[in-house]
Amino acid sequence: MDKELQNRISSACKKLFGKDVSAQVFRPDEQFGDFSTNCALKLAGELGSNPREIAGQIAEELSADENFKDVSVAGPGFINITLQDSVLFTSSMTAHKLEKTLASRSIVTEYSDPNPFKVLHAGHLYTSVVGDSISNILESAGAKVHRVNYGGDVGLHVAKTMWAILEKLGGEKPGGLDGIKKDGRADWLAECYVSGNDAYEDNPQAKEEMAVLNKKIYKLVEKKDKDSPLGKIYWTTRSWSYEYFDDFYARIGISFEKYYPESTVAELGLSTVKENTPGIYSESDGAIVYEGEKEGLHTRVFVTREGLPTYEAKEVGLILQKQKDYAFDKSVVITANEISQYMQVVLKSIEKFAPELVEKTAHLTHGLVKLPGAQKMSSRKGNVLKAVDIIDLAEESSKKINPSTTPDIVLGAIKYSFLKSGLGGDVIFDAKESVSIEGNSGPYLQYALVRAKSILQKAGKASESSADELNGEERSLARKISIYPEVFATALEELSPHHICTYLYELAQVFNRFYEKNRVIGDARSDIRIRLVGAYAQVLGSGLDILGITTPEKM
RNA sequence: GCACCCGUAGUUCAGCUGGAUAGAACGUCGGCUUGCGGAGCCGGAGGUCACAGGUUCGAAUCCUGUCGGGUGUACCA
Numbered sequence: 019m020d021k022e023l024q025n026r027i028s029s030a031c032k033k034l035f036g037k038d039v040s041a042q043v044f045r046p047d048e049q050f051g052d053f054s055t056n057c058a059l060k061l062a063g064e065l066g067s068n069p070r071e072i073a074g075q076i077a078e079e080l081s082a083d084e085n086f087k088d089v090s091v092a093g094p095g096f097i098n099i100t101l102q103d104s105v106l107f108t109s110s111m112t113a114h115k116l117e118k119t120l121a122s123r124s125i126v127t128e129y130s131d132p133n134p135f136k137v138l139h140a141g142h143l144y145t146s147v148v149g150d151s152i153s154n155i156l157e158s159a160g161a162k163v164h165r166v167n168y169g170g171d172v173g174l175h176v177a178k179t180m181w182a183i184l185e186k187l188g189g190e191k192p193g194g195l196d197g198i199k200k201d202g203r204a205d206w207l208a209e210c211y212v213s214g215n216d217a218y219e220d221n222p223q224a225k226e227e228m229a230v231l232n233k234k235i236y237k238l239v240e241k242k243d244k245d246s247p248l249g250k251i252y253w254t255t256r257s258w259s260y261e262y263f264d265d266f267y268a269r270i271g272i273s274f275e276k277y278y279p280e281s282t283v284a285e286l287g288l289s290t291v292k293e294n295t296p297g298i299y300s301e302s303d304g305a306i307v308y309e310g311e312k313e314g315l316h317t318r319v320f321v322t323r324e325g326l327p328t329y330e331a332k333e334v335g336l337i338l339q340k341q342k343d344y345a346f347d348k349s350v351v352i353t354a355n356e357i358s359q360y361m362q363v364v365l366k367s368i369e370k371f372a373p374e375l376v377e378k379t380a381h382l383t384h385g386l387v388k389l390p391g392a393q394k395m396s397s398r399k400g401n402v403l404k405a406v407d408i409i410d411l412a413e414e415s416s417k418k419i420n421p422s423t424t425p426d427i428v429l430g431a432i433k434y435s436f437l438k439s440g441l442g443g444d445v446i447f448d449a450k451e452s453v454s455i456e457g458n459s460g461p462y463l464q465y466a467l468v469r470a471k472s473i474l475q476k477a478g479k480a481s482e483s484s485a486d487e488l489n490g491e492e493r494s495l496a497r498k499i500s501i502y503p504e505v506f507a508t509a510l511e512e513l514s515p516h517h518i519c520t521y522l523y524e525l526a527q528v529f530n531r532f533y534e535k536n537r538v539i540g541d542a543r544s545d546i547r548i549r550l551v552g553a554y555a556q557v558l559g560s561g562l563d564i565l566g567i568t569t570p571e572k573m
Numbered sequence: 574g575c576a577c578c579c580g581u582a583g584u585u586c587a588g589c590u591g592g593a594u595a596g597a598a599c600g601u602c603g604g605c606u607u608g609c610g611g612a613g614c615c616g617g618a619g620g621u622c623a624c625a626g627g628u629u630c631g632a633a634u635c636c637u638g639u640c641g642g643g644u645g646u647a648c649c650a
Binding site for chain 2 (some may be wrong): 054063170303305306318319328332438444446451457466477517523531535
């Protein structure tokens with residue numbers, strides 16, 4: 019509706035003043051009307067005349083439109099437009115049907131990215147939730163979304179862990195793995211990583227052994243060696259990691275189409291970089307680097323002196339592999355902030371031989387998850403805030419309020435608290451606040467939906483009568499519902515679920531004001547009101563779906 | 574040092590492609606109350622939008638500088 023209006027206003031300006039003006043149409047405070055435009059202010063600047071006078075002429079031209087109840091000039095020269103109640107009511111009835119602006123487009127989203135052999139920490143939970151919601155947004159716009167997950171199954175961290183595993187097994191003795199029970203495997207690997215890392219830092223001999231081991235692991239992965247003792251240990255423990263990931267994702271209700279273990283893209287990355295050396299990449303000190311410093315970026319190593327691909331080269335391989343697999347129109351990658359400048363170097367280098375891929379790639383970054391008043395954590399020291407810690411904390415807090423708490427409610431609380439702020443900065447996870455049933459929380463919105471559905475069930479079916487006039491609260495509700503497609507469009511453009519959170523909460527507030535004063539069942543206006551409640555429930559349900567929040571039948 | 578991100582009520586955050594009196598939530602103070610699901614509604618107090626300049630009819634929003642915080646800065650990811 020906003021686009022139509024924009025054209026309508028532009029043509030009015032053209033007709034009256036013969037100028038093409040970029041009329042900005044926006045949603046003003048409700049007291050001013052349904053839409054506002056500053057086109058008169060823009061025109062006044064160009065024409066050098068009084069903005070209010072120009073606004074008056076445009077307003078008169080617009081007021082001939084039968085869809086408008088009122089068109090008036092306000093303030094320095096804004097034109098405020100109020101729609102007919104019937105128009106507003108009609109548009110609110112279809113607000114939940116989102117336009118498929120990305121129909122048939124192929125989009126790859128990559129997020130979560132945990133490393134096998136390491137523990138899932140709070141940040142993985144956070145990016146999983148955010149990535150899932152962004153994927154849902156794209157899907158709701160009609161795109162074919164491929165959700166993928168990337169992680170380091172080879173690399174120094176694996177060598178550190180493997181070194182410690184070998185210590186514990188007393189050498190390359192795969193039989194020792196049988197003694198580790200299924201539900202303790204993930205923790206056992208995490209412990210190995212920590213002790214391996216300690217040895218790496220404190221013990222020069224261990225460090226050398228790990229360098230050797232690192233190369234051995236690359237080789238055994240390349241050859242898919244599953245039979246040698248070391249190969250058995252590697253593939254067995256690696257599969258433990260992936261099982262652990264799968265279990266966790268299932269628990270939080272998200273899923274991926276594919277894992278890209280680093281080893282599967284390392285070769286492609288390595289060969290691509292080598293093919294372009296010299297040229298795009300260059301040799302320096304025995305390593306292959308990209309000289310980003312010449313372009314205001316950092317110079318980064320892509321292939322080490324040992325001939326192994328670093329994160330950067332693997333990332334090159336990953337982007338190419340995604341294109342091969344999915345022929346994507348757009349690729350969205352979501353990672354922590356610290357990756358941001360590395361990625362810039364990677365993309366800058368790819369720009370030199372495949373600029374179209376870089377153009378289609380969006381890299382979104384986010385901050386750290388922290389508890390209120392918590393100090394800094396480090397995965398290397400093992401004192402991380404784990405993903406399960408967040409779930410446990412939320413569950414514990416939720417049970418204090420409601421002993422019959424369900425996983426839906428706990429997850430709804432966590433997801434909403436992660437999604438309600440924009441991406442970028444650090445996130446403070448306040449368990450108590452997240453599960454609160456009052457205020458801007460997931461459970462509040464879940465309850466709002468359960469309640470609306472319950473009202474509808476009790477009310478029965480409403481006849482299809484239209485509404486010529488609405489009272490104050492009915493109108494406010496219809497107005498708020500009808501804005502949903504515009505909010506969705508913003509969330510899609512910016513890939514920001516938090517716009518939907520803010521909107522849904524405001525919507526629920528508007529509904530509660532309406533419901534406080536207007537009887538729905540058994541009133542003379544019940545047909546209209548039931549339909550409004552229905553439209554409200556559909557929009558609320560649609561929004562929560564996009565956030566990845568499921569709602570229980572009863573609360 | 575250089576690069577990138579950030580600084581808005583006591584707290585956690587919206588608002589930032591310039592627009593009308595800077596909004597919520599939590600906390601705090603007061604009011605509604607046998608309700609169609611009150612997990613609600615109404616109201617009060619609480620702000621030098623880090624600071625200083627600049628651009629503009631108009632700046633929390635754009636530009637420059639300063640201060641403060643975070644991250645990165647060659648063979649980890």
